[in-house]
Each structure stands twice: as C-alpha cells, then as structure tokens.
Amino acid sequence: MSRWFSPNPDKAWVEKWFLIYSPLWMASMAMMMFTGWDKSFGDAALLWHGILTALPAILVPMLVARRYEQCDWRDSYWLKANLYMVVFGFFGNYFGSEYFFDVLGMVYNYPNATTNLDSAMVGSGEQPVPLIMYFYTHAYFITYHATANIVLRRIRTSGVPGMALLFPVVIFAVGYFWAWMETKAMANPMMASSFYYKDIPRMLAYGSAIYATYFIASFPIYYFIDEQRERRWTLLQVVAGGLSASMLTFYLLDIAAHWVGQL
Structure with a gap:
C-alpha cells in the first residue's frame, strides 16, 4: 500500500511535527534577515536566536x-532523529563549510558573531564558521530530511517497477531541490551584507549540485532509522549512520573540488 508516512507511529508523528515546524523556522529566519537585526544584535543574542530556532525540533x-510512543524515551524516534542531525550537521559546518568557502566562494559576514567553530586543518582558514550556523543547520536539515523521507517512502511503497534504479534518482532529485532552494534563498541582494558568493555564476553553475552531495550521502541512511517499529535502531547505530553519511559527504566534496577547482 502506498503511504506518505511511516508505518511506525512514533516516527510518523515526529515527521509530521517537523513539517509543521518548517514554515515557522523559515519565517523566523526571514524576519531576522529582512529586518537586519542580525547585524544590530550581539553574539549572545544571535546565539539565543540560533538555539531557539533549533530547540522546537x-x-x-x-x-x-511521548503520548504516541510505545517504547522507552531512550529508544524514541525523536531522540534518534535529532541525534543523527547533530552528528551530521556538525560535520557539515565544521568540515563541509570549508569547501564552500574555498571552492564556491561562499562568504559569511557576521562580525558581531564572535563565537566561531571550524576545522583547523581543512580549508584555507581565511573564514571562520559562526557557531550560530550549527543551530540553524539543525533546523534546515530536519526539514530537508523529513521531506525526503516522505517522498522516498511514497515511491518505495507505490509498487513502481525498477525501484533499484528509481530510488537513487529520487534521492538526487530531492537533494538537488533543497540545495537549489537554499542557494536561491540565500544568494539574494537583501542578504548581501551578511551572506554572499564571490563568484555568483560559479555558484549557480556548480553550487547546488555540490551541496546536493550532502543529501545524496545522508538521505538513504536517515530514511531507514526506525522505519519499521519492530526493527528499531540503537543510539550507537544512529551515531554510526551519521558518521557514515559525514564521511561519504567528505569524499564527495573532495571529488567535486577536483572537478571544479579552487577559486
């Protein structure tokens, strides 16, 4: 039977909440950017905004x-989904951002965000990664992965022939969609004082495809977390899954850097 949500009710409820919350965090981010208060507030206020953006997830x-759960909270899907996203999102910011700085010319301009955290050895080190980005990424990635789960599930349960070939195609399509949408939303004149690309044509030509490597690696792993109630993942398996997706993304980003070259 074709279905949009997981047969595991614990997972289905959480995915629905992630979808409900998505327009709320998007509105909060839009308000911050369009009003310009991301430039007028200090580091502590920005960190609080980042924390409050991620916390509802x-x-x-x-x-x-927990009203819907039929298990101990330590075995709950909401915990596993967020744990996975912490692991994968940390990699995306700590290591992955360096490729966007040096290969695609991404620039963060948050002089008032003085708390930074990024790799010491990967990348040129010319730009720091503001700590607030780790919290924002958590909200972004929760939405991207929840929508990917829903689309992939619908395809897998539809009975369409050739699933072995169709599944990776859909993974790429959904990943590219979100990569393109975020690129389009972020690379606009209204945000140019906080975020921009040194070479817009280069970013538009290669950026979305390179960003999609995150999701090509992560979506098929994240999808199977507690997909069946009787086959729950352990917390160790969730962490291992997040680390595996991170390492796969690392390889894909570096391969892309050979293809595109540095600025």
Missing part, C-alpha cells in the same frame, strides 16, 4: 510525542 517531540 527537540523539545516539542520530547514533551508531546
């Missing part, structure tokens, strides 16, 4: 979804 399921 954790707190609401923790407080509400």
